[in-house]
Amino acid sequence: MSFDWMRIPWSLVTLFIVFNYGLLLNALIAKIAARVGRRHGIPLWQNYVDLIKNYGQRTTISHGVHFYLGPVFRLTGGIGLLLFVPTLYGSAYFANLSFAGDLILALYFVFFGTLGMALGAGESGHPYAALGVSRGLSQVTAAELPFALAVFAVALQYQTLSVTEIVAAQQGGIHHWTLFTNPLAVAAAMLSFLGSMMRPPFDLVLAPQEIPIGPPTEYHSSYLALLQTNRAIFPIAKVVIYMNLFFGGATNWPVFFLKVFLITMVSVVVGVVSPRFRVEQSIRWFLIWAVPIGILAILWV
Amino acid sequence: MKAELEKRLVTGPDGVEFEVDPLRDYYCDALPEVQRPAYLRIVEDLFNWARAESIWILGFGTGCGAIEMRPLMTPRFDAYRYGIQWRPTPRQANLFVISGYLSVKTLKRVIRSYEQMQNPKYVVGLGSCTLNGGMYFDSYNTIKRLDQYLPVDLYITGCMPRPEALLAGFLELKKLIRAGKAEGANQYAANFAWYKANQKQVIHDWDMPDYNW
Amino acid sequence: MPSNADPMSLAGVHARLQALFPLGDLAPRRAGLAFVDLPATCAPPALSHLRDREGFGHLVLLTAVDWLEEELFQLTYLVCNREARLDLGLRVRIPREPARMESIHDIWPTAATYQRELREMFGIDFPGSPRLDEAFILEDWRDIPPYRRDFDTLRFARENFAERPGRETWDPASHMRQRLYPEANPGMDPSVPGDRS
Numbered sequence: 001m002s003f004d005w006m007r008i009p010w011s012l013v014t015l016f017i018v019f020n021y022g023l024l025l026n027a028l029i030a031k032i033a034a035r036v037g038r039r040h041g042i043p044l045w046q047n048y049v050d051l052i053k054n055y056g057q058r059t060t061i062s063h064g065v066h067f068y069l070g071p072v073f074r075l076t077g078g079i080g081l082l083l084f085v086p087t088l089y090g091s092a093y094f095a096n097l098s099f100a101g102d103l104i105l106a107l108y109f110v111f112f113g114t115l116g117m118a119l120g121a122g123e124s125g126h127p128y129a130a131l132g133v134s135r136g137l138s139q140v141t142a143a144e145l146p147f148a149l150a151v152f153a154v155a156l157q158y159q160t161l162s163v164t165e166i167v168a169a170q171q172g173g174i175h176h177w178t179l180f181t182n183p184l185a186v187a188a189a190m191l192s193f194l195g196s197m198m199r200p201p202f203d204l205v206l207a208p209q210e211i212p213i214g215p216p217t218e219y220h221s222s223y224l225a226l227l228q229t230n231r232a233i234f235p236i237a238k239v240v241i242y243m244n245l246f247f248g249g250a251t252n253w254p255v256f257f258l259k260v261f262l263i264t265m266v267s268v269v270v271g272v273v274s275p276r277f278r279v280e281q282s283i284r285w286f287l288i289w290a291v292p293i294g295i296l297a298i299l300w301v
Numbered sequence: 302m303k304a305e306l307e308k309r310l311v312t313g314p315d316g317v318e319f320e321v322d323p324l325r326d327y328y329c330d331a332l333p334e335v336q337r338p339a340y341l342r343i344v345e346d347l348f349n350w351a352r353a354e355s356i357w358i359l360g361f362g363t364g365c366g367a368i369e370m371r372p373l374m375t376p377r378f379d380a381y382r383y384g385i386q387w388r389p390t391p392r393q394a395n396l397f398v399i400s401g402y403l404s405v406k407t408l409k410r411v412i413r414s415y416e417q418m419q420n421p422k423y424v425v426g427l428g429s430c431t432l433n434g435g436m437y438f439d440s441y442n443t444i445k446r447l448d449q450y451l452p453v454d455l456y457i458t459g460c461m462p463r464p465e466a467l468l469a470g471f472l473e474l475k476k477l478i479r480a481g482k483a484e485g486a487n488q489y490a491a492n493f494a495w496y497k498a499n500q501k502q503v504i505h506d507w508d509m510p511d512y513n514w
Numbered sequence: 515m516p517s518n519a520d521p522m523s524l525a526g527v528h529a530r531l532q533a534l535f536p537l538g539d540l541a542p543r544r545a546g547l548a549f550v551d552l553p554a555t556c557a558p559p560a561l562s563h564l565r566d567r568e569g570f571g572h573l574v575l576l577t578a579v580d581w582l583e584e585e586l587f588q589l590t591y592l593v594c595n596r597e598a599r600l601d602l603g604l605r606v607r608i609p610r611e612p613a614r615m616e617s618i619h620d621i622w623p624t625a626a627t628y629q630r631e632l633r634e635m636f637g638i639d640f641p642g643s644p645r646l647d648e649a650f651i652l653e654d655w656r657d658i659p660p661y662r663r664d665f666d667t668l669r670f671a672r673e674n675f676a677e678r679p680g681r682e683t684w685d686p687a688s689h690m691r692q693r694l695y696p697e698a699n700p701g702m703d704p705s706v707p708g709d710r711s
Contacts, residue, residue: 038376046384053355056348058336059420212389220392220419406653433678439668441660449676503674506654
């Protein structure tokens, strides 16, 4: 099999577009949350300024090798997730590095960043970091269950592990989307989605005002800037998977932007009106509400 | 010195005995250095612009004036519009607002927090108390001149200054940062011995290294 | 004022307590708040009795007053009966040197915190009280306790904390009188230093 080298620059273009879109989307989300509180909130370009400032800090200190690697792993998780699933369906340029079994790899990459962060935050030695990571790992594990069940249901339904083929099967009208052909799987996955977006009521990993921001407590300067970069890319990458699996994918950038925005808004709208779950409450919530729906989805297929 | 900070022998879970000296093991005691700005003028200008437009305040209310910072987060004043945000950890903050009177006990924590912030970092003294003692001029427990202990970039006077005054002060600080005049961290590093001597004069139970990162 | 016959009033409590301890007269402040003097040795049993028999379950505060001229410290134990809405203050006087009082942390555990504070701020010893000698607010204090009246705070502040030159102090009352009614006080100097030196 020959490798098309032009995929690499096109992947970088994808990365660039998604990165900028992510920064703007994050600012927009912050603005929406601010408007709910009747504030104006940060300017739309604030995330860029923060990023430049953090890269421009003059000093950094390190707590060890894993402290370095934490943000790197996290960013790798985000970029890997983005690049191994097709961003735009049917586009020769933006299919990125997708291949036949990419669904399994994507499932792995969702988890990858959290694990990397666990190493880094653990080495930082801050008690809140360790607390945040242990909460994060338990919650991500619980949230991953219904998502994995939903993914298996979808894979069974379409008899493939390739995201591209799953998207292909959903083309030809809105009623072909998994949303309508397998609503139970979508329901389970969307409940899991709430949990993986780090917004209330499932923001107990960062938990501002409680365990002051958790895992990244010790991260500063360019480490933090790397994490911020990932904060722009990773949620979009995750949403891309959801979009591809359940909402028919996207064939061009405007549709991509619109769908990503709408799917993200699900978690934002739930988030701005919700208080925070405690860790045992959130795990129980996933196990009681989301997992049975996921099992039903598999049985239904 | 507290017992948990003293040098001692610890037996690990595997039965190996080893020595723990918290002051050496838990802290990095390298002294601060003066950090030169970026080599290219235009890059430094860009960074200064970014620093001015993205002021992250350490969420550490050191005195009664902290109550005047809270309204800045509310819809009425909404400091987020100006790129001013609050961070819960000194590692990520670059502005330390000393809000009002500073007792000696708090000063010790303030110094530790300040030294954990990364260069460049700024200090704003809030209220008369940081300037000349204010109404606590004869207190047994509050310092009267903040700039003896930390490099102060800007004072906001008043007792208490209203949130509007704080906003005006922050906008003034932005101008200083953009002009490259807010180099408190380097000033601290350059006059480190003087600052440390002043600090140790009032803090008697100095149970930490001279510089704790 | 409720009559002495009312068993639920402070006067009633006082009458019953007087049968057990050598109490002074009841000094009412307002309805439901009164103070009473008693010897220092009687205070812990009286507090214990108030808690267990009279329903005064809440220690509101424990504080001290320095009577420098009389060489005495006055300790005030303010206790509260929530159901009857009564507050009773027990005042005891102890010598200034050596300042020592029996600890009541076994009656109210919260008292230990008050006693730590009194130990640090007034130098009053409460033998047996937990964590008594740990720093409460001051860390490594090297002077006489700062709330004692023979401690000169102004001098201490001048000696220890750097001052900014050029600070002026105005007496607020005379300054405002001069500002608002200059013709009524023609000869008055508005800059009377409030400085006590």
